[in-house]
Amino acid sequence: xxxxxxxxxxxxxxxxxxxxxxxxxxxxxxxxxxxxxxxxxxxxxxxxxxxxxxxxxxxxxxxxxxxxxxxxxxxxxxxxxxxxxxxxxxxxxxxxxxxxxxxxxxxxxxxxx
Amino acid sequence: xxxxxxxxxxxxxxxxxxxxxxxxxxxxxxxxxxxxxxxxxxxxxxxxxxxxxxxxxxxxxxxxxxxxxxxxxxxxxxxxxxxxxxxxxxxxxxxxxxxxxxxxxxxxxxx
Numbered sequence: 475x476x477x478x479x480x481x482x483x484x485x486x487x488x489x490x491x492x493x494x495x496x497x498x499x500x501x502x503x504x505x506x507x508x509x510x511x512x513x514x515x516x517x518x519x520x521x522x523x524x525x526x527x528x529x530x531x532x533x534x535x536x537x538x539x540x541x542x543x544x545x546x547x548x549x550x551x552x553x554x555x556x557x558x559x560x561x562x563x564x565x566x567x568x569x570x571x572x573x574x575x576x577x578x579x580x581x582x583x584x585x586x587x
Numbered sequence: 588x589x590x591x592x593x594x595x596x597x598x599x600x601x602x603x604x605x606x607x608x609x610x611x612x613x614x615x616x617x618x619x620x621x622x623x624x625x626x627x628x629x630x631x632x633x634x635x636x637x638x639x640x641x642x643x644x645x646x647x648x649x650x651x652x653x654x655x656x657x658x659x660x661x662x663x664x665x666x667x668x669x670x671x672x673x674x675x676x677x678x679x680x681x682x683x684x685x686x687x688x689x690x691x692x693x694x695x696x697x698x
Contacts, residue, residue, distance in 0.1 A: 516689055517631070518688075573680065576623075578631050580630050
């Protein structure tokens, strides 16, 4: 089945370390997103990409960077992880007009100690 | 900036009763309103959506209503079952990247 896959599923890392979260999709969607989920705060947009050459900041991009390696791959990096980046991270995809909803990946639970 | 307010944050109902979750949005350009269900430890999944040219949409036990004038939309679940227990997110989108999510409602259905 066409899907959105995230790796790793869980990760514990130390403060100051660099970490990369990866997302790949077989949906054939052009648009990809990275969201962060914290309890009581819903889903907040970190970065989004409408195609391989298009990268845009979301509402909480500070401390994060992304790379769109191909239409199907979108990775999120924390250059120097800090404890308040402990959260559940979701990658999502949508079609070209984003009016048919998102398909979310299975999530990465990141803990920064 | 634009936001989506969702109420209540927690809702507990008896099995068989109805549940209603309400959302209010601020961006007048919003024209697409999806609802997502997130079971414990799982990813959010789209369960129903409505577009601005429609006032109501129903799919078996779930329905969504939209009042564009008041900028309100609601999710209605009838004959609730224990498997309906989850966190529900509303969202408002004007296309492009501008999909704003509500903070979520944790629904408990007691058997």
